[in-house]
Amino acid sequence: MTSSELWTRATAERYDAEEAEMSSAAVLGPTLAFLTELAGDGRxxxxxxxxxxxxxxxxxRGVPVAGIELSEHMAAVLRRKIGEEELPVVIGDMATTVVPGxxxxxxxVYNTITNLLTQEEQVxxxxxxxxxxxxxxxxxxxxGVPPLRFLPPGQVAVPFDVSERHLGFDTFDLVEQVLVSHHFTRDDGDGRYRRGTSRHRYAWPAELDLMARIAGLELERRVADWDGAPFTQDSTKHISVWRKPIRGRATGLST
Incomplete structure (x- = not known):
């Protein structure tokens, strides 16, 4: 078991509704096109x-997909959409769980590597x-690129969403490289606000490149979004692609 926080049944049941915008065609279209091209004729x-x-x-879209998921509750919601034979899922953590083949x-996607709260687990x-x-x-x-440029001396929080139904901000522990996301979400039923928090270990692109070298992977491409926009110093997130060498050992550190 890793240090990742476990998604509860209540969180899993409302996840799709709260992330409806992330499931829109505008968001998913470029994501699916990017991944489909990389998968090619493989799994x-x-x-x-x-x-x-x-x-x-x-x-x-025709890509054979398998999954690893730590939360049985999240996997149970997925299973209502598609059968095990079509999309097999293994319950376990993404740092150690092995899927056949x-x-x-x-x-x-969607900042999920930050659920692993130590550098060792991310490696x-x-x-x-x-x-x-x-x-x-x-x-x-x-x-996402850590928004520390928006954190002047003496300030501990950076807002990332201020809307009618949701207020979100991150607080940072710069020593441990951990952020806590705070959410105040208004329930449609009674109009009350529900508070939630989650911990994440943020990492810079260069740090991820070193992790990839340790694992024997080589950086192939880094862009600012799924549509392939160039990654610059002003980009708020990145899509990074590392490749496993075809022949011989990768350059860099050994495993």
């Missing part, structure tokens, strides 16, 4: 597949991805 493995926001429509693509996640990839296969991560 794809999603770490932390959750309720299947990406995995289910990717399977519907080789894959052309392993991917992690093991890269190693686990490399373990599952066939030679020439790719590991893809979608991750």
């Amino acid at each position: 794809a493995l999603e770490f932390a597949i959750g309720t299947g926001r990406v995995g289910v429509p990717l399977r519907e 080789e894959f052309a693509l392993v991917y992690l 093991e996640c890269f190693r686990n991805a490399a373990r599952h990839l066939r030679p020439g296969g790719r590991f893809v991560i979608e991750l």
Whole structure:
């Protein structure tokens, strides 16, 4: 078991409704196109597949998909959408759990690698991805760039959403490299606000590249979004692609 916080039944049951915008065609279209191209004629493995926001429509596009998910409650919601034979899911953590077979693509979306709260576990996640990839296969991560430029001296919080139904802000522990996301969400039923928090270990792109080298993977591409926009110093997130070498050992650190 990793240090990841476990999603509860209540959280799993309302997850799709609260993340409806992330399931829109405008968001999912470029994501699915990007992943489908990388998978080619091979299989794809999603770490932390959750309720299947990406995995289910990717399977519907013809890509054979398998998943790893820590929360049985999240996997149960996914299972209402698609059967085990069509999209198998193994319950376990993404740093150590092994799924049979080789894959052309392993991917992690929507900042999910930050659920692993230590650097060691994040390194093991890269190693686990490399373990599952066939030679020439790719590991893809979608991750926000830590917004520390918005954190002046003496300030401890950065807002990321201020809307009618939701107020969200992050607080940072710069020593431990951990952020806590705070959410105040208004329930449609009685209009009251529900508070929730979650912990995450943020990581910079350069740190992820070193993790990839430790796992024997090589950076192939980094863009600012699923549509392929260039990654710059002003980008708020990145899509990074690392490749498992086809022949010989990768350059860099050994495992």
